[in-house]
Each structure stands twice: as C-alpha cells, then as structure tokens.
Amino acid sequence: MIVLGMMSGTSTDGIDAVVVKFENAKSPNGAPSFEILKHVSLPFAPALREEILACVRSDTGAVDRICALNFDLGETYANAALHAVRQTGLEPFQIDLIGNHGQTVWHIPRHSTLQIGSPAVIAERTGITTISNFRSRDIAAGGHGAPMVAFVDQLLFGDEILNRGLQNIGGIANVTFLPAGHPERSFAFDSGPGNVLIDDAVRRATGGAMEFDADGKIAARGAVNESLLNEWMAHPFLREQPPKTTGRETFGTPFGAEVWTSAMTQGVSSDDLIASLTMFTAKSIAASYRDFLPVMPDEIIASGGGAKNPTLLSMLQMECGSSTRVRRIDEFGIPADAKEALAFAILAYETWHGRPSNLPAATGARHPVIQGDITPGRNAQFSFRAR
Ligand SMILES: Nc1ncnc2c1ncn2[C@@H]1O[C@H](COP(=O)(O)OP(=O)(O)O)[C@@H](O)[C@H]1O
Numbered sequence: 001m002i003v004l005g006m007m008s009g010t011s012t013d014g015i016d017a018v019v020v021k022f023e024n025a026k027s028p029n030g031a032p033s034f035e036i037l038k039h040v041s042l043p044f045a046p047a048l049r050e051e052i053l054a055c056v057r058s059d060t061g062a063v064d065r066i067c068a069l070n071f072d073l074g075e076t077y078a079n080a081a082l083h084a085v086r087q088t089g090l091e092p093f094q095i096d097l098i099g100n101h102g103q104t105v106w107h108i109p110r111h112s113t114l115q116i117g118s119p120a121v122i123a124e125r126t127g128i129t130t131i132s133n134f135r136s137r138d139i140a141a142g143g144h145g146a147p148m149v150a151f152v153d154q155l156l157f158g159d160e161i162l163n164r165g166l167q168n169i170g171g172i173a174n175v176t177f178l179p180a181g182h183p184e185r186s187f188a189f190d191s192g193p194g195n196v197l198i199d200d201a202v203r204r205a206t207g208g209a210m211e212f213d214a215d216g217k218i219a220a221r222g223a224v225n226e227s228l229l230n231e232w233m234a235h236p237f238l239r240e241q242p243p244k245t246t247g248r249e250t251f252g253t254p255f256g257a258e259v260w261t262s263a264m265t266q267g268v269s270s271d272d273l274i275a276s277l278t279m280f281t282a283k284s285i286a287a288s289y290r291d292f293l294p295v296m297p298d299e300i301i302a303s304g305g306g307a308k309n310p311t312l313l314s315m316l317q318m319e320c321g322s323s324t325r326v327r328r329i330d331e332f333g334i335p336a337d338a339k340e341a342l343a344f345a346i347l348a349y350e351t352w353h354g355r356p357s358n359l360p361a362a363t364g365a366r367h368p369v370i371q372g373d374i375t376p377g378r379n380a381q382f383s384f385r386a387r
C-alpha cells in the first residue's frame, strides 16, 4: 500500500506531507515495515495563516469563519496531497489512502476536540480515500484524544536496553516515554509550550517579518531573564499530573501578548525575551521528565520543527544533564519535520486494516479503539472488517 500522511500542527506554519510505501509483512514486534518515498513541507499562504490564527481563538473565531475555513483548508490539503504525489513521481490513482490530521481549532481535554479541513473536499479533489478526525474516537472512549503519536513511537522506537523519550517539539511539546524492554508500558503527555511562544515573540519583535527564530540565532545572542523564567515555570499546567494535553487555548496568542507586554514594561530586550522563552521550553520539558517519568531517559530523540533549533536543543541537553543524550530523529532516518506526518500515515494504515491505534496508557481512554472517519475516494473498495 502507498499511504500519504499529512500533519499541520499548532505552529500553523503549514502542512508536512509524506508519501509512505508499506510492505505487507510486519516485523516481529508488530511494526509495519515501510519506506518514506517523499517528504514535502508546504507553508500556508500568509492570508490563510492569519485566518487560521483568528479561528483558533474564542474571541475572533466566529462560526461563519470556521465553516468557511473547514472547506478552504480541505482545498489546501487536497492541493498539498496532489503536490506531494507529483513530487514522488506518482499519479493520484497509485495512492491507496490519505491520513490527515487536520487543523485543530479547539480542544477541551477529555470532553471534545475539533480538527477541520473537510475530508469530503480532499477525497473529491484527489479521488483518494481519506481518513480524518483521528482524535474523536479516543475522546468518546474517555481519553484525551492525544497524544496520538505515542502508538507509533512504541512501535518504531522501543528499545531493549535504553529508556527512551521521544520528544516532539511542534507548537506544543509532547513526550512519549518508552521504558527499556517494555515499550508496551509507554506513556505520553504534553509538557507545555514547544515553539508557539517563541514564534509569537519573534513575530512581535520583527513586526511580522520573521515567523520563527531561524536556527535559534536570536535566542543564542540573548540572555535568559531568570525572573521571567521563574514566573512562567510556576504555570499551573506544568504541575498537572499526566495524562494531560494543552494547546493554543492555554499557550496561544493571548498568553504571548501578556508575556510580551510584561517583558517590555520591565525593559527586557526582545532578544532576551526570545532567549528566555526558548529556555522556558527546554526547562519545562526537562522538568516534566523529572516530575513525571519513573527515571530520567537515557536517550531523548527529538523531532518536530523545534529539533531544527540548535539553541533549544543545547538548552535541553543542558537541562537534562549529561546522563541523558539528546539526539535528533534524523539520525534514525526520519526527517525531523516528517515525523508526525509519518505517524498519521501509519495510523491511517492501521485503521484501514481494522486495528486499534490509540494507547490507553497514554491518552487515558477506557479501551483501545480503531481511530478516524473514513471518507471513500474513487479508489474505494470496501471490505472493512474490524479485528
Ligand atoms: N530552522 C529552524 N530553526 C528554528 N526553528 C525552526 C526551524 N524550522 C522550524 N522551526 C520551528 O518549528 C515550527 C514548526 O514545527 P512543526 O513541527 O511543524 O510544529 P507543528 O506541528 O505545531 O506545526 C516553526 O514554527 C518554528 O518555530
């Protein structure tokens, strides 16, 4: 099977798409064997990005805007999918399945969640059967609907000897802990902000000319302001027990505005603010290991756009201490920004085969569930049977 996975996260930077070829045989631990044929990252057009940012806030996200955005994003995902297929040198009819995460508009832990980007539009434009809305079924079963990637992490990265942490740093940071020899006992949670506050401050500091701190250069030249850092480290989310999830509802633009105003009134330079926010991400991640993991991991495998920020990764290494080795997922043959898109290709593949793909230990659900809504494409041939 050839499956296309797409992810667009809280950073609202754009769409990561991967085309993955699965072999029918499974490896001994049950992991599907696959090959990444292509990975593309497509930034959102600035106007679309502004519209998304308006729609993910309770003060500006009106129902008419969200209704329109659902279909506009469907078109954008369809175009991204077709682009990725062409880049792979394939035709759409050669793709068996699309797994699309969609854009999160709102998330109420253990109650409800809303990812949009109409799968009807995607299936109609591409002709490819599309699986979407992965998180809802887990929530219906009493879970948080997140983190979804934990299932994929334990399949691909469980190790006999090393205690590993799979650390994704997107807009929000989330970790999957894989105990040595017992990947089935893995659990996962969101530790707090990833890049979201750094991006917000960079946009304010540059009047929108820069979207993020490219290669961590600003943070590297700034100095960490300890009093701001201590204030943020007292945020109640950091003390909540896992399973826990967070998003722009807590660490979004309104929080960024508060942080900016308080730094500017205290005379903190924008470079120092960005350095402090970068340290906040690193320190809150490392603190979450100490507070909530049974042991400090031997190895951290970092992914997401934040893994491309060397200042952030070296702060994380420093905060973890020398007995934990911080590595990038690229060393394992998976591009850092393709990881989550790959995860949704694998989740779609599992659903298509009638297999559950949530990890109740990670999400808090009462039982395993087969995830996602299936929208038939022109290629659909149904013989679906849950196993
Ligand atoms: N070269 C880079 N240097 C520093 N940060 C980067 C770089 N490339 C990407 N990023 C960060 O990664 C973010 C996107 O990460 P991503 O994993 O796509 O998050 P999400 O899943 O939330 O969309 C960007 O907003 C930016 O903050």
Ligand SMILES: [Mg+2]
Residues within 6 Å of the ligand: 007, 008, 009, 010, 011, 012, 013, 014, 015, 016, 170
């Ligand atoms: Mg992204």
